[in-house]
Amino acid sequence: MDKSGDINSDVLLEGSIPTAPLELILCTEKLHQRPSRLPDYETENRALVKLVTALADSPSTIFQTLAETILDITQCDSAGLSLLTRDGKTPDVCGERFYWPAIAGSWNPHKGGGTPRNFGPCGDVLDQNRTLLFTHFERRYPYLLPVIPAAEECLLVPFYVAGEAVGTIWGIMHSDRRKFDAEDNRIMNSLGKFASSAYQALKHIEDLKIQVSEREKAEAEVRELARGLEAKVRRLVEANVVGIVMWNLEGAITDANDAFLRMVQYDREDLAFGRVRWTDLTPAEWHARDEHAIAHLKATGIFQPFEKEYFRKDGSRVPVLLGGALFEGTGKEGVAFVVDLSEQKRAERALRRSEAFLAEGQRLSQIGTFSWHVNTGEITWSEQLYRIYQFEIGLPVTLERIRKRVHPEDLSVLEKMIEHARGDATDFEWQYRLVMPDGTTKYLHAVAHTVRDQGGQLEYIATIQDVTARRLSEEALDKARAQLTHVARVNSLGVLTASIAHELNQPLSGIITNANTCLRMLAADPANVDGARETARRTIRDGNRAAEILARLRALFSKKESTTEAVDLNEATREVIALSSNELQRNQIVVQSELAADLPTITGDRIQLQQVIVNLLRNASEAMVDTHGRPRQLLIRTEREDGDRVRVGVRDTGVGFDRQSMDKLFDAFYTTKRDGMGIGLSVSRSIVERHHGRLWAELNDGPGVTFLFSIPRGSDAKTHAASAMRQS
């Protein structure tokens, strides 16, 4: 910028005023032609001593002192120093402009000014690289025209640093009262060398100043940082969030904050009197651990946090977490933080205890738990569940592994549950079986509950109970009950039979005896006809007695009360399903019901009709017990029939039977079952017929059979039913 500005002004000036060639304004050779004054070494030495002293005492003014020395020694009118700069301000060896840092004499007011490099004599001196004497140089450098008073003669000497030209020193005569001579030339050259040294010294001083100021700045920053850090450390110590202790390797605790003192129940006085020593605070069994930390501390300057215990003043112990470092320098003192772990330890113990309780509870109750993240598929099992499934504890649980354990017949149930779980998030429970590696069967009862985790994702928490023992005992109980019922029935039948037999045997015995007597009387010679007649009469009487006994028995059996009322067969059916649900579920039977909404009530004996439904359900259930490899489905359906009748159907997917058996199905004592009496269907049919209904069976298109009964609901059903009862 400066340069372009200078060129512009240069063009302007050159355009307006013609400039003189260098030869015309130089008169250097005259220095040696003129008569020279004698050297005044005394003055010169004094001047040089003054200069050197100035350089040592006041380096910042050395250039001005130099200018005054030139003025003094050469007796000229103005003297000064020109330095090349780059930007016109800072001294610079490769500059583009001359700057006047020091001027003495008439030109002193121009101190601080300067010229572009080639707009004054300095540029030519550096180009010529020698001392030059000018006369009226303004003829060549119109830039200097305004600088007054004008220069009659000007002697310029270049000076160098490390071979590079850096500036000039000069003296000016504004009149011809005195001319520069050879002695001036010698002195100026000598001072030029001094200028070079002074310049270098000054430059070093400037550099030093910069370095010093930078150093000071850095130190100030460090101090500032340290102050901030100290405040932070103090804040940490005084906040008493953690215990902070200063200690030495001899075992002393030299300082500590309140948090630490509270932890170990000591006070400031204890601390001040050196009664708090970390070696005394540490129980014997922790000494080895301390030694380990100290070894680490000596090797690395720090010790990693570790857990230990301290004695409190009252002898009790406090669990702590401890970590620290040695201070730099002494290698014997350091700082440590101490965190009271009492709360954590208590919580840990409580957690461990409750975990142990849970595990023990699960073990005792044979209940396992699991969680299942539906989205990620992540499954977590309790140990007890591993034991129930007989999987190695910790084995990753996958649905595939679970499927391999589940009883083949329950796999469809499992898949349905999984599908259900993935679909709509509801709580549910189900029962299924496992086949263990040794071939035994386990019965499990699972209850699942849905929750949302923190991320709002669906998660199931479920308990699974091993109900095998209960199940087996239930089955044993059922079996025992069934056997007992059977025995009781057989027994009561036996007792009944015995008493009937006893009652009848008396008259029968009489009849036979009489008949024998009668025959003998008739066979006698002569025949005892009167005796035979009498005996025959007794025989008739005994026969009548036997008949009376039978009549009494029948009366006894027909005493059954029969009631008629309005019966809602849907409700009756629902009751039967509810009562039978245990047995049906135990037999793994899925019950569906389709109950007609518009079913009219019928008139009849509700208990007897429910007995029919119970019999049909039981038959269906028993027909499916031996069914394997296909679902055991039972469908019970009620519907309204034409002709004001109501129909109930029970459809199974059981073993079924052939057509020949169909005709005999309803005969008493006919059965296809190993342990059946074969009277259920017979009794059922007689009950239905008493209600003026019909009971029949149909083979399904698919597997199994459907039993149906149909009953009229007409108003006379009541009387029909009632009269039917009486007849029986």
Added chain:
Amino acid sequence: MRSGEHSLVSVVDDDESVRESLPELIRQFGFRVLAFSSAEAFLASASVGETRCLLLDVAMPGMSGPDLQRELIRRHQEIPIVFITGTTDHTVRPDVLAQGAVECLFKPFSETALLDALHAAFRMTEA
């Protein structure tokens, strides 16, 4: 058979039709016969010592047939006993035979079975 003729057979049964029919048949066989409606009535009669065979019902109100059997043993009046019973419980037979009864007939019994039992009883007293 001759040896048994005119021997006294006593019938003890609480059932009237037996008391009416059975003595008549035994009389047709040619024996003397008396009927009693209870064990107590028989013990109270003068016929105990004379009876050569006792036809005794098992189940009766009051003293039962086996009770009477034990009482006679206690009295050292060892009359051959043929039990007659209307029960279908066959476990009663070995019990009474073990106590020394000649036979145990289940009602209704045949004429042949009755005659065989009577002859067996008579053979016992002759021996």
